Amino acid sequence: MRRTIPPLAAVAAAYAVLQLCYAVAHMDLGWDESVYLSQVDPGSPAAYFSAPRSRGISFLAAPVVALTPSTTALRVTMALLSSAALYGAFAVWRPLLGRGRTALAAALFAGLWITVLSGPEVMPNLWIALAAVAATGFFVRARDGAGGRTLAGLAAALAAAALLRAPDAVWLALPLLVTCATVRAWRRPRVAAAVLGGLAAGGAQWAVEAYVRFGGIAQRLADSSDTEGGMGAHLGSGLTAARRSLNGPQLCRPCRIAAPSVTHSLWWLLLPVLVAAACTLALRGHARAGRGTRAAVLLPVACALSLAAPYLLLLDYSAPRFLLPAYALLALPVADLVARAPAACRAGPRRWAVAAVLCAVLAAHLSVQLKELRVNTADARDTAVRYRRAAEGLRRLGLSAPCTVTGPRAQPVAYAAGCASAQTMGNNRSTTDAALARTARRMPMAVLYDPADPYLPPYARTWRPHELPGTDWIAYVP
Helix, strand or coil, X not given: CCCCCCHHHHHHHHHHHHHHHHHHCCCCCCHHHHHHHHCCCCCCCCCCCCCCCCCHHHHHHHHHXXXXXXXXXXXXXXXXXXXXXXXXXXXXXXXXXXXXXXXXXXXXXXXXXXXXXXXXXXXXHHHHHHXXXXXXXXXXXXXXXCCHHHHHHHHHHHHHHHHHCHHHHHHXXXXXXXXXXXXXXXXXXXXXXXXXXXXXXXXXXXXXXXXHHHCCHHHHHHHHHHHCCCCCCCHHHHHHHHHHCCCCCCCECCCCCCCCCHHHHHHHHHXXXXXXXXXXXXXXXXXXXXXXXXXXXXXXXXXXXXXXHHHHHCCCCECHHHHHHHHHHHHHHXXXXXXXXXXXXXXXXXXXXXXHHHHHHHHHHHHHHHHHHHHHHHHHHHHHHHHHXXXXXXXXXXXXXXXXXXXXXXXXXXXXXXXXEECCCCCCCCXXXXXXXXXXXXXCEEEEEECCECCCCHHHCCCEEEECCCCCCEEEEC
C-alpha cells in the first residue's frame, strides 16, 4: 500500500532544510547567545545575567555545550530540535483544524525569515512561540471535560513557556484564565489548575532567582523595566518600531530607520485584516473546519494579542523576534480563513481560479521572505564574525583564561575569547571602575574601545592601544 508523507511532517522537514541551507553554515554566536550559553558552558565564565532574561533556553542548549564546543554542532542540533518542536506544537491542532489547515498554518509561520533565522539560534522567542501554540491547542481541546493527557500537555506547555520567559508566560495565560472564569465549557477546576500549575512549575526557578539575586519579584520586574529603557505607555512608538524593524535589523534600538517598502511589508499590513475577517466569520457561526470550533479561531487571536501587547504598547524599540509568538498563533486562524476561500466557491473554474491566485500570492510572499532571510543571515554572520575576530586579536595579545574583558561588546567578545566580561555602565552594569582597576593588577585584562562610543576608563588611559584586525575596535591592555 502506497504511503504518503503527512503534510505537517513535510512542512517540518522543509523547515529543517531551510535552516541547514541558509541559517546554519558559517554563523557564529551572537551577543545574546553568548550570554545564554556562558551560563552553562563549563569552559567559560558566566556573563552577567540581567533581570529580563530567563534561563530556559540555556537549559535547552546545555547538553550540547557540555559535549562539544563546536558552534556548528550546536546550530545543527538546534535546527533539528526546532523543526521537531514545530511539528509537535502544530500537531496539537490537527484534531481541531484538520491535517491540511494545520500544515498550512505551520508553513505560514515557518516561511517567515525570522522564524528560519531563529531556529538554530540559542534564543527563547521561537520556543515561546511554539509553546504558546501547543498550550493554546491543548486548552481548546480541554473544553467540555478533558482527559489527563490533554491537561498534562497544557501544563507542560505553559511550564516550558514560563521557564523560557516568565513574564511572557503570564501574558499567554491571562486569556486562558479569563476563559476559565467566563465560559462554561472551560469553567472546570482541573483546567484552571493545569494552567496555574504549569505557570508555577515553570516560573519557580525565575521566582527563586528573583529573591536570591534581585531582592524579590517586584524588584526584579522593576529592574527589568529599567533594563528595557523604562516600560510604560509607548502606544505609538512601539508599533512604529515594530513595523520599521519588520525586516531587520535584529535589534532596532533606538529604532530610527525607515520602514520597509510596501511590497516587503504588505503581509504584515494585511495580517490584521485577515485576522479580523476570520474572527468575524467565527462569531457568525461559520468558522467550523472539520471538528474545529469558534474557540479554535478566537482563542489563538486573544492569546496572540495578549503576547504582543507588552512589545507593541510598553516598549519604544523593537526586534523582529519579539512578535514570533503572535505570528505563530495568528497563523492558525489565517490558515483556516485561506483554506476556506476556495471552498466558498462552487466547484468548477472559479474555485480553481481562487486557489491559483492564493497559491501565487503565497509564492510571492515566500520569495520576499527568502530574500530577507539571505540579507539578515549575512548581516548576522558579519556581526558575529567581528566578535570572533576581536577575540582572536585579544588572544594574540596574550589574553588567556583567567582573564577579563570590559567595554562595548565585552560580553560576546569575552565569551569567544574564554574570558570573563564586566561592565560599569549600561544594561549589563555589574561592577565599578575601581573594582576593574584592582582586577587588572591580578589577571590579564583588556578594555575594548569603539571610536563610535568614545569612552575610556580612567585606569586604562595609560595602557597601550592595539588595533584589532577585521574590526573597527581598539583593545587597551596594561
